[in-house]
Amino acid sequence: MVVSKAGRTAARSVTKVPFARRFVTWRLHHRLARHDTLSRLGRHWVSTLLTALVMGVVLSLPAALSMGVLTLEAALAQVDRGDSITVVAHDSLTLSQVEVLSEEYASLALVRSVSVVSKEQALDELSQWLGLSPEVLASLGNPLPHSISLTLTSMQTEALQALTEQLTHNPLVADVLLDMEWLSRLQAIALFGERLMWAFVAIALLACLLIIGNTIRLAVESRRQEILVTKLVGANNAYVMRPFLYTGFAYGAAGGLVALLITYSVKSWLGGPIEALANSYQTPYFALRFPLSLAFALLTAAIVLGMLGAWASARRQLKLIEPR
Amino acid sequence: MIEFDRVSKRYDSGRDALRELSLFIEPEELVFLTGHSGAGKSTLLKLIMIMERQTRGRVIVNGKDLQTIKGGGIAKHRQDIGVVFQDHQLLYDRTVYDNVALPLLISGFEHRDIGRRVRAALDKVGLLDKEKSNPEALSGGEQQRVGIARAVASRPKILLADEPTGNLDPALSAEIMALFRAFSRAGVTVLIATHDLALISRMQHRILTLKEGALVAGGGRE
Ligand SMILES: Nc1ncnc2c1ncn2[C@@H]1O[C@H](COP(=O)(O)OP(=O)(O)OP(=O)(O)O)[C@@H](O)[C@H]1O
Ligand SMILES: [Mg+2]
Numbered sequence: 001m002v003v004s005k006a007g008r009t010a011a012r013s014v015t016k017v018p019f020a021r022r023f024v025t026w027r028l029h030h031r032l033a034r035h036d037t038l039s040r041l042g043r044h045w046v047s048t049l050l051t052a053l054v055m056g057v058v059l060s061l062p063a064a065l066s067m068g069v070l071t072l073e074a075a076l077a078q079v080d081r082g083d084s085i086t087v088v089a090h091d092s093l094t095l096s097q098v099e100v101l102s103e104e105y106a107s108l109a110l111v112r113s114v115s116v117v118s119k120e121q122a123l124d125e126l127s128q129w130l131g132l133s134p135e136v137l138a139s140l141g142n143p144l145p146h147s148i149s150l151t152l153t154s155m156q157t158e159a160l161q162a163l164t165e166q167l168t169h170n171p172l173v174a175d176v177l178l179d180m181e182w183l184s185r186l187q188a189i190a191l192f193g194e195r196l197m198w199a200f201v202a203i204a205l206l207a208c209l210l211i212i213g214n215t216i217r218l219a220v221e222s223r224r225q226e227i228l229v230t231k232l233v234g235a236n237n238a239y240v241m242r243p244f245l246y247t248g249f250a251y252g253a254a255g256g257l258v259a260l261l262i263t264y265s266v267k268s269w270l271g272g273p274i275e276a277l278a279n280s281y282q283t284p285y286f287a288l289r290f291p292l293s294l295a296f297a298l299l300t301a302a303i304v305l306g307m308l309g310a311w312a313s314a315r316r317q318l319k320l321i322e323p324r
Numbered sequence: 325m326i327e328f329d330r331v332s333k334r335y336d337s338g339r340d341a342l343r344e345l346s347l348f349i350e351p352e353e354l355v356f357l358t359g360h361s362g363a364g365k366s367t368l369l370k371l372i373m374i375m376e377r378q379t380r381g382r383v384i385v386n387g388k389d390l391q392t393i394k395g396g397g398i399a400k401h402r403q404d405i406g407v408v409f410q411d412h413q414l415l416y417d418r419t420v421y422d423n424v425a426l427p428l429l430i431s432g433f434e435h436r437d438i439g440r441r442v443r444a445a446l447d448k449v450g451l452l453d454k455e456k457s458n459p460e461a462l463s464g465g466e467q468q469r470v471g472i473a474r475a476v477a478s479r480p481k482i483l484l485a486d487e488p489t490g491n492l493d494p495a496l497s498a499e500i501m502a503l504f505r506a507f508s509r510a511g512v513t514v515l516i517a518t519h520d521l522a523l524i525s526r527m528q529h530r531i532l533t534l535k536e537g538a539l540v541a542g543g544g545r546e
């Protein structure tokens with residue numbers, strides 16, 4: 001094998017310093033960079049705070065939206081679970097005939113459970129709803145038919161439509177009641193909310209990168225002389241880059257924390273009204289959702305963004321600062 | 325050991341700063357580099373520091389062809405060379421001690437070692453009592469000496485100086501030259517670019533004279 005003279009020289013200079021020694025140096029350099037970053041950020045604490053606040057506000061927008069979307073989706077899931085269609089039996093059918101029909105329905109693939117609502121039960125419910133005593137209502141004669149309530153396994157629109165058609169064809173069935181429009185509207189809103197959230201996520205990512213990038217650009221520029229001197233006495237790019245990466249990390253972490261603070265404040269502020277709303281619909285599981293995993297993801301994303309923005313900006317700037 | 329083998333440097337502006345320049349400087353030698361303004365003195369020093377690259381020819385420092393040094397190797401190469409600038413290039417956001425310690429921290433000296441070397445270097449330039457001061461609070465001559473202490477703290481084999489006595493009074497200039505002489509006696513290759521002919525002509529050392537980028541006196545092996 002031919003080894004160039006240069007290659008041999010390079011190899012020698014690398015192995016000259018033992019690994020343990022280089023590791024100690026590396027750790028020392030990191031400690032210096034951390035110390036340098038913290039003291040600088042502390043000295044300019046007003047601008048540090050402002051940058052963190054701006055980042056936090058920007059990041060809190062998608063966070064708050066995702067809270068809304070998660071809540072809405074959870075609410076939709078509640079609606080789904082309770083979803084049923086009502087088959088109104090023909091007037092002429094007796095209760096036992098309706099029961100036979102319901103058993104037939106129970107074996108359908110899409111149906112999870114069936115329950116027969118007799119005309120008397122229906123009248124009871126109606127009287128309760130109207131606030132009248134059932135006797136008064138019954139004295140008027142009971143115009144209500146027997147009906148069967150079907151709980152479904154799926155809310156897929158096409159499947160539902162097919163089922164509805166199948167049910168209506170039966171001559172024993174007077175009507176099939178199904179509030180499809182309401183549901184599909186809700187689903188459309190959820191989809192819209194989700195897309196809106198992703199749009200805001202993208203905008204926030206971009207905004208954070210720009211904020212951090214610009215902050216770091218100014219920081220590099222203001223330390224130009226120091227970087228030049230440091231390079232002249234033997235610092236490599238990694239060395240001069242390190243404080244800026246730590247700065248990006250710090251801004252990201254601080255911005256992420258501010259965003260979480262805002263999000264949780266919004267959550268507790270909206271929590272009351274939402275709970276009242278949920279109670280009025282008697283759906284106890286319906287509440288604002290911002291799980292810990294999402295909070296963690298937000299913080300991680302903020303830190304990664306901070307470091308990425310810092311890295312890209314510092315690398316670009318540092319290329320322009322070569323000792324001449 | 326520094327060797328230039330028919331080195332030319334043309335700047336992007338088209339200006340030829342060095343033309344076919346060859347020279348050899350022995351280890352432990354002290355050499356002055358002189359010439360009119362624009363003769364190419366700073367350019368020559370910058371090539372040794374890899375702050376600029378030659379357009380043609382070879383520059384060999386401590387047995388290594390600089391053309392083969394790239395990327396991270398440049399930083400390593402600079403760690404082996406001490407430099408003194410006319411305008412000190414000190415950092416005013418930290419103490420004298422931290423200024424002198426900077427190259428040692430970068431090169432990865434051990435903690436105890438750093439304290440010892442910084443104090444030894446400051447002692448040599450007579451500023452041991454100023455280690456906690458900010459360089460801004462020092463006189464021009466004192467700042468220049470801090471710059472020298474920083475350049476020699478890691479005991480490099482090569483010491484370069486670009487107009488180190490540029491704006492100092494004659495007594496102080498002589499003092500600083502004496503310092504450089506002491507370093508060369510201690511085994512350091514010293515190359516000093518200067519205009520101060522009156523001072524260096526009294527010093528019995530080789531003088532390289534540049535004229536429009538070419539060597540007119542003092543080149544070659546002794
Ligand atoms: N970065 C540069 N770009 C273009 N031309 C340059 C550059 N640096 C130096 N020069 C030119 O190269 C020539 C040599 O410059 P250099 O700085 O080496 O001279 P010098 O001998 O150090 O002069 P002085 O005594 O004034 O410091 C000059 O004509 C100068 O204009
Ligand atoms: Mg010059």
